[in-house]
Amino acid sequence: MTERQQLLGILGLIYLSECIRWVRRGGVVFNRAPDLRVWRKSPFLNNPRGDIHVGWPLPPFGEFVVARGLPFSLDSDGLVTATTANLHPDGPAPQPIQHLTWEECARITVDGERLLRDHKVFWLADTAAEAARLGSLLRTAAALPAPQREAWLETTTKGLFDVPTIRARWESSQAALKPLRFVGSALWTLMFLLLPLAVWQWGWTPPLWIGIPALFLGSFWIARRLHQLHAQWFPEARDDRFRLVLLAALSPVTAIRSAEVLMRPRLEEFHPAAVAMALLPRDRADTFCAQLWRELRHPRLPLPVSTDVGNRRLGRWHDRLLGALREAAIANGSDPDRWEAPPGKTDSAHARFCPRCHSQSTAAASLCSECGGIPLKEWPTETTNSAASSAAAASASLPDPPRPSASSPPSP
Numbered sequence: 001m002t003e004r005q006q007l008l009g010i011l012g013l014i015y016l017s018e019c020i021r022w023v024r025r026g027g028v029v030f031n032r033a034p035d036l037r038v039w040r041k042s043p044f045l046n047n048p049r050g051d052i053h054v055g056w057p058l059p060p061f062g063e064f065v066v067a068r069g070l071p072f073s074l075d076s077d078g079l080v081t082a083t084t085a086n087l088h089p090d091g092p093a094p095q096p097i098q099h100l101t102w103e104e105c106a107r108i109t110v111d112g113e114r115l116l117r118d119h120k121v122f123w124l125a126d127t128a129a130e131a132a133r134l135g136s137l138l139r140t141a142a143a144l145p146a147p148q149r150e151a152w153l154e155t156t157t158k159g160l161f162d163v164p165t166i167r168a169r170w171e172s173s174q175a176a177l178k179p180l181r182f183v184g185s186a187l188w189t190l191m192f193l194l195l196p197l198a199v200w201q202w203g204w205t206p207p208l209w210i211g212i213p214a215l216f217l218g219s220f221w222i223a224r225r226l227h228q229l230h231a232q233w234f235p236e237a238r239d240d241r242f243r244l245v246l247l248a249a250l251s252p253v254t255a256i257r258s259a260e261v262l263m264r265p266r267l268e269e270f271h272p273a274a275v276a277m278a279l280l281p282r283d284r285a286d287t288f289c290a291q292l293w294r295e296l297r298h299p300r301l302p303l304p305v306s307t308d309v310g311n312r313r314l315g316r317w318h319d320r321l322l323g324a325l326r327e328a329a330i331a332n333g334s335d336p337d338r339w340e341a342p343p344g345k346t347d348s349a350h351a352r353f354c355p356r357c358h359s360q361s362t363a364a365a366s367l368c369s370e371c372g373g374i375p376l377k378e379w380p381t382e383t384t385n386s387a388a389s390s391a392a393a394a395s396a397s398l399p400d401p402p403r404p405s406a407s408s409p410p411s412p
């Protein structure tokens, strides 16, 4: 291998490493590579804390957006740092579960990706932008007078499923990122096509005299635009902004991927079901939302908390999420009752199915081991083999699984 080929190979490897994205568990990835697909778990590498995804490496590059909604269960008297939803199929990243009152939330501060309370780590977020947003949200709730908190909870839950806002933000972001993508694509073409061809034709010196200044000029322009958009979209994540802008200005390979880096946390605060409704074709969004709906309706056992207070906060948040998801689905033209229809039988010997994961088994089994022991259901007799039978009929066969208690909070 010649010296020129070695250099191009090293540059290519550095560039590919810039396409790798680490996503902490609980984030649902919408990755256009080159078609827009949704991933709850990486098809490549993962560990108990998160997954490694790969962004589309070729111009004009894809989109890489992570949606995760709220990782906490909120209630009128406080929160618990867990939910009944398992957005990652293997469960959330291991973090100590904490119960806080709103008074305690007033002391929350942010340091990079960490939320701190009394200088101790209280929650580790996926990105600095997420940590800044969560910190701001919790401090806002803590500052509210108690009687206003119920209305705030209502607005916050509905905001997670605000499909029109997601569509509008997506479109305005795409328009704002267009020049960044264009300059990024030009830098990619210069770095990986034009410069190697010129070096091969005329040797090192003439092409590098023109190519290197052009690469850094492009990088500086991208860094400047990155700074403007980041300050506009994530005003509180100052440290993160400084790091990203510095890296983009000093490294053309990093600058090329700046649009993707900016877009990643842009829809993070929304529930993945709502992002799917906004971005995916109707049939694919419906399949994805049906799965999330069933998992919310029938949470995996055991539940993440066992205390009375935690169980109540979990249960009330769970009910709010279900209500808001139902409302958003109906507004989007879907019918959540159909999402609970029994699956078609894959074998005539099957007598029961899991209402959560739709696995099927014979009459001998009564619990789904995959879902931690959720009671299986029997197919309603009049609609056997039909995937379109009603959810109401399906729920008549076996008792509902245990679910978090949503009793009223104690009076202040």
Ligand SMILES: [Zn+2]
Pocket: 354, 355, 356, 357, 358, 359, 368, 369, 370, 371, 374
């Ligand atoms: Zn199951």
